[in-house]
Each structure stands twice: as C-alpha cells, then as structure tokens.
Amino acid sequence: MIRVRSFDTDVLVVGGGPAGLAAAYSAAQGGRRVLLVDENPTLGGQIWRGEWMAPRSLEAASWFDRVRRARVSLLTGVRIVAEVAEKTLLGESQDATYEFRYKTMILATGARERFLPFPGWTLPNVMGAGGLQALVKMGLPIRGKRVVVAGTGPLLLAVAAYLHAQGAKVLTIAEQASRSQVLSLARTLLRFPSKAWQAVLLRGQLWRIPYDLECWPISAYGEGSVQGVLLRQGSRTREIPCDYVACGFHLVPNVELALLLGCELRDGYVRVNEFQETSRADVFCAGEPVGLGGVDLALVEGQIAGYAATGRLDAARALFGRRAHWRRFASRLNRAFALRQQGDYRELVHIGPDRAGEVLQWAQTFVDRVDAFLRLQLDGGNDAR
Amino acid sequence: MSEIVSLKINGMPITVPSGTTVLVALLMNGIVGIRRSVTGERRGPLCGIGVCFECRVTINDQPHCRSCQILCQNGMDVRTE
Numbered sequence: 001m002i003r004v005r006s007f008d009t010d011v012l013v014v015g016g017g018p019a020g021l022a023a024a025y026s027a028a029q030g031g032r033r034v035l036l037v038d039e040n041p042t043l044g045g046q047i048w049r050g051e052w053m054a055p056r057s058l059e060a061a062s063w064f065d066r067v068r069r070a071r072v073s074l075l076t077g078v079r080i081v082a083e084v085a086e087k088t089l090l091g092e093s094q095d096a097t098y099e100f101r102y103k104t105m106i107l108a109t110g111a112r113e114r115f116l117p118f119p120g121w122t123l124p125n126v127m128g129a130g131g132l133q134a135l136v137k138m139g140l141p142i143r144g145k146r147v148v149v150a151g152t153g154p155l156l157l158a159v160a161a162y163l164h165a166q167g168a169k170v171l172t173i174a175e176q177a178s179r180s181q182v183l184s185l186a187r188t189l190l191r192f193p194s195k196a197w198q199a200v201l202l203r204g205q206l207w208r209i210p211y212d213l214e215c216w217p218i219s220a221y222g223e224g225s226v227q228g229v230l231l232r233q234g235s236r237t238r239e240i241p242c243d244y245v246a247c248g249f250h251l252v253p254n255v256e257l258a259l260l261l262g263c264e265l266r267d268g269y270v271r272v273n274e275f276q277e278t279s280r281a282d283v284f285c286a287g288e289p290v291g292l293g294g295v296d297l298a299l300v301e302g303q304i305a306g307y308a309a310t311g312r313l314d315a316a317r318a319l320f321g322r323r324a325h326w327r328r329f330a331s332r333l334n335r336a337f338a339l340r341q342q343g344d345y346r347e348l349v350h351i352g353p354d355r356a357g358e359v360l361q362w363a364q365t366f367v368d369r370v371d372a373f374l375r376l377q378l379d380g381g382n383d384a385r
Numbered sequence: 386m387s388e389i390v391s392l393k394i395n396g397m398p399i400t401v402p403s404g405t406t407v408l409v410a411l412l413m414n415g416i417v418g419i420r421r422s423v424t425g426e427r428r429g430p431l432c433g434i435g436v437c438f439e440c441r442v443t444i445n446d447q448p449h450c451r452s453c454q455i456l457c458q459n460g461m462d463v464r465t466e
Contacts, residue, residue, distance in 0.1 A: 039435060041406065041456050046434060077454070079435075094444075094455060112436045124417040124429025134433035135453070139402070139409045224427060225417045254436075 004097045009035040009073070011309055012089070012102035014080055014257060017045020018295045019287025019302035020108030021063050026306025026315075027106070028070035035100070036072055037091060039079035043067075045110055046130060047295050050137040063299070080257055087282075104282045104309045107270070108302060109257050111288035113155075113248035120220030120229075121247075129159040129248040136166055143167030146242040148229050150174035150217045153250035153337045154294075161205040163246070171240055173206070174215040174231050176249070177337050182213060185336035192329050194296075220245050250337050253289040275308035275316055276301055284309045293330035300326060392461035407452035407463055408433075408440045419452065421466045 011027040013020050016038035024036040036043070042052040048060045055061035067074075078098055082090040087105075091098035113128040120126065127135075129149055136142045146169045149160045160170045175182070189196040215233035220226050228241040258270045264279035265271060270289045272278055278285050286301035287293075293301075300323045307316040390403050394414055401410045408430055411419060418427030419440045431437040435454040443464040444450040452463070 040454060049434075094447075094450065112432060112434065115431065115437075122422070122426065122428060124419075124427055127429070127431050128433060131431055131433035135409060135412065135430065138406050138433075138453075139404075140412050225429065 003095075004099055006099045006101070007035055007073075007075075008101045009033050010103050011035070011306075012037065012100055012105045013108060013306075014038075014105065015045070015108035015110055015287070016040070016043035016074070016076070017108060017110050017287065017298065018047060018063065019110070019298035019305075020045070020106070021067050022299045022302030023106045023108055023284075023286055023306040023309070024072045025063070025066045025070050026303045027104075027310045028072050029306075029315075030310035030312055031071075032310050034070070034072045035075065035102075036067070037075045037078050037080070037100070039077065041077055043074065043076060046134065049134055059295075080260075083260060105261075105284065106276075106302075106305045106309055107258055107261075107263075107278070107283065107285040107289060108287050108298075108305075109254040109289055111251040111253045111292060113151075114250055114252045115247075116151075116249050118217055118219055120222070120226070123220055123222050124225040125222075125243065126220050126226045126229075126245040126247065129156055129246040131248070132244055132246040133159045133162055136163065136168075142244075144169065145244060146171055147244045147246055148172055148174065148217075148231070148240055148242045150215075150229070150231070150245060150247040151249045152176045152339065153248070154333060155248060155250070157202050157206065157211075159246060160209060161202050164205060164209065168244075170206075170209050171242060172210045172212055172231070174212050174217065174233075176216040176340055177213060178340075179213045181336045181338075185332060188329075188332045195329060217245065217247055249339060250334075251288065251292050253292065255289050258283075258285060258289060274320065275313065276305035277308065282309075291327070291330060292334055293326055294333070297323065297326035297330055390457045390459050392457050392459065392463060394463050395465060401457050403457070405457050407442065407444065407450075407455045407457055407461070410457050411442070411452060411463070411465065416465055419465050 010032035011034045013024045013036045016036055024034050028034045044051050051060050078091045078093045080089050080091050084090050087102055089100045113130050129151055147163055148171050149156050156173050160173050164170050189199055215231055218230050218232045220229045226245055229245045231238045253269055255270055262280055263270055269291050270278055270285045272285050272290050276284045276286050284305040286305040287298035300319050304316045304319050389400050391400050399414055417429050420428050422428055428439050430440040433453055435451050440452045441449045442452045445462050
C-alpha cells in the first residue's frame with residue numbers, strides 16, 4: 001500500500017551537503033518555513049558523510065549546530081522523482097511517497113565522481129575513490145587492506161590520507177595530471193593560505209606514500225573480485241597486486257533535477273545569475289551543480305542562495321567577495337586536474353589496435369550497464385533482467 | 386534505539402551495529418559481488434553514494450533497492466544475486 005505524505009513549505013531545499021545546509025540555515029533567518037530534503041540516510045552530503053551525529057571538523061559541527069537550532073524541517077532518505085504540477089514535486093522513500101509544494105526552491109544536489117572505463121573496471125572492489133571512502137565512513141573495515149588510489153583530482157589525496165589513517169596500506173596514488181599542472185597549482189596555493197595549510201597537512205599524512213604523476217590505470221584483473229591493477233606511466237607499465245582499486249577522475253555535477261525542472265545549463269553546469277537564481281524563476285542553485293568548487297565555495301553560494309531566495313539581497317551581496325575568492329581557487333584547481341585529451345579520453349583509457357579485443361569487451365560491459373539502467377528506468381518495479 | 390540490529394542475508398541471520406547500511410553489512414559478511422550483469426558477471430558497488438545502481442539487492446521481496454542508501458533494520462530479509 002502506498003502512503004502519500006504532503007508538505008507545504010515556503011522554501012524547499014534539495015540536498016543536505018554544505019551548500020544545502022548553508023542555504024537552509026540562511027533562508028530560515030528570514031522567518032520563512034524551510035524544508036530540507038536529502039536522499040541519503042543522514043545529512044552532510046559527501047564531504048561530511050556519516051558525520052551528522054559525530055562531526056569530524058569544527059566547520060561541520062558549527063553548520064550542523066546552526067541548522068539544528070534554526071527553524072528548518074529535515075527529511076532524509078527521500079529522493080525527488082518528478083514534477084507533478086507547478087511548484088509541486090513528488091518524492092519517494094523506501095516505503096512512502098511524498099508531495100512537496102513550495103514557493104521557492106534551492107537546488108543543492110552536489111556532484112558525483114567521474115568514472116572512466118578500462119578493462120576490469122567492473123570487477124568487485126574496483127570502485128570510486130570517494131566511493132571507497134564513503135563505504136569506509138559507513139563502517140567497511142579497511143585495516144591492513146592494500147589499496148591503489150587512482151584517477152585525478154584533490155579528492156585522491158584526501159581519500160588516500162583518510163584510508164591510511166584508517167589503517168589501510170595505500171600502495172600508491174596514481175594521478176593522471178602532468179607535473180607542470182600540479183606544480184603550477186602548488187604555486188597558486190600561496191594565495192590561498194587555508195588551502196596551502198591543508199596541502200601541507202595532507203603531505204604530512206601521506207609522507208611515505210608515492211604520488212605518481214602522469215600515471216593512470218589501464219586494466220584491473222582478478223577472479224571474483226580485483227586482485228591487481230596495471231598502471232601506465234610514460235612508456236612504463238607496472239603491475240600492482242591489491243585488494244581495492246579506488247579510482248575516480250574528479251567530479252561531474254548532478255544536474256538531473258535542474259534539467260527535470262527545465263533550468264538552462266551552460267557548459268554542463270546550471271546557469272545562475274549573481275544571486276544564484278537559475279533561468280527558472282524562483283528556483284535557485286548552489287554548490288557543485290553551478291561549478292565544481294568544493295566545500296568553501298559551496299558554503300558561500302548556499303548562503304547567498306538562501307538569503308536571495310528569501311528577499312534579503314543585501315545579506316546576499318555582502319558575500320559576493322568571498323564567493324569570487326573561492327571561484328578563483330576553484331578555476332585553478334579544475335584547470336590543474338583537467339583530463340588529458342579531454343573530449344575523447346583516448347589516452348586515459350588506452351585504446352590502441354593491440355588492445356582492440358579488450359576494449360570491445362569493456363565497451364560491451366559498459367553497454368550492459370547502460371542497458372540495465374535504462375531497463376530499470378523503463379520497467380520501474382519489474383525485474384530489469 | 387537498540388545498538389544492535391538483526392537481519393537476514395540470503396537466509397543467513399546476522400547482526401550489525403545500528404546505523405549500518407545494508408551494503409556495508411553485505412561487504413562485512415564477505416559478499417562483494419552484490420548482483421550480476423545481464424551477461425552473468427559478478428558486480429560490486431562502484432559509487433557508494435546511490436548513483437550507480439551497482440549495489441541493487443532485493444529487500445523484503447522488493448527488488449532494485451540501492452543497498453548503499455538503506456540502513457539495516459530489524460527483521461529485514463536481504464537477497465543478493
């Protein structure tokens with residue numbers, strides 16, 4: 001039996017990571033009714049995953065505290081699935097259906113890792129870098145396990161440090177970006193002292209772990225689950241036996257809900273004006289969907305969206321300077337970790353005539369994945385296969 | 386709220402701390418291949434955050450539940466492929 005629960009709210013915030021929490025808190029300051037909905041079991045998004053009851057940083061603790069004290073209704077385990085009428089969204093949880101009527105909405109749907117296929121990428125225990133971190137945060141034992149962290153982006157370093165601290169044997173960090181790109185980013189850090197300090201701390205935590213630049217996985221192997229990975233660096237190929245491959249190539253924004261609502265995109269990101277308002281009136285957007293920028297930028301954008309969505313334009317304007325600061329940092333970061341030969345990924349997935357058979361095989365498994373996914377979407381509750 | 390949750394994985398009774406996701410319960414009990422692809426290959430979790438659908442299981446006869454997004458509850462019946 002399906003139960004439908006109805007909610008009426010002034011401001012609906014979708015997504016409970018840093019951007020959504022900051023938006024919900026700021027919107028509530030104006031006395032409006034605010035409802036925050038997140039599809040995960042607890043709030044915090046990816047960066048503060050599993051920390052809602054036990055924050056690991058002062059920043060997370062202070063934002064959780066602010067949201068708890070503000071007049072914000074919280075709903076977790078519910079994902080938005082459809083727009084059924086003007087300013088009315090449908091959501092679903094494991095056992096119920098929800099209807100949300102709102103006056104203003106703020107999208108804070110975050111980002112996910114970019115995955116590039118390579119032979120063996122579908123083996124169990126080959127997963128995203130952030131993916132493995134998420135599972136360990138939720139209780140997966142990792143002590144003593146051998147892990148190869150690979151892909152690109154600052155997340156690789158954070159994940160390696162986290163896994164190392166949890167007792168994993170991080171064998172190497174394979175970063176596809178070039179030495180000159182990473183060095184130029186390192187110089188940039190001097191202008192962002194808090195980030196420079198983070199980098200120094202990370203370097204200390206990762207003291208004995210190799211950081212291999214211009215290096216990426218070309219295949220993984222194993223029976224039943226992964227037993228090793230081949231890394232390519234220049235003309236050299238190395239085989240590393242391991243228990244996990246944690247591989248992600250930076251991030252892609254979650255823009256599906258924005259698209260569902262008809263918000264315009266620009267270069268793959270949700271287009272917003274200076275007040276974080278999308279092309280659709282009364283729909284605002286903050287955080288990764290408007291441009292990858294990390295927690296600092298997400299928090300500022302969330303506050304701007306929260307204030308602007310409740311008509312407090314001066315409070316929003318007061319934060320423009322800080323937003324510009326973190327946007328400069330974000331653009332440097334995204335440039336440093338841009339994919340090699342972006343657009344066709346040919347170098348990264350190592351497609352050559354000598355490997356045509358393997359490539360066909362992984363292409364087929366990729367097609368399988370898409371096929372299974374589409375069938376799931378089309379068949380709904382029926383068995384997809 | 387109890388500290389320990391009891392549920393069944395493929396008919397086998399297990400206990401986990403409350404707040405554990407179904408996926409982590411599966412992995413902790415040695416089940417790393419969660420589902421099978423259309424060609425029968427073993428598949429495990431990829432994204433860990435509810436996006437990739439590679440950790441789908443059947444919970445209380447409801448198929449296609451994303452095990453990484455669902456917390457274990459007393460009396461749950463979880464089935465993998």
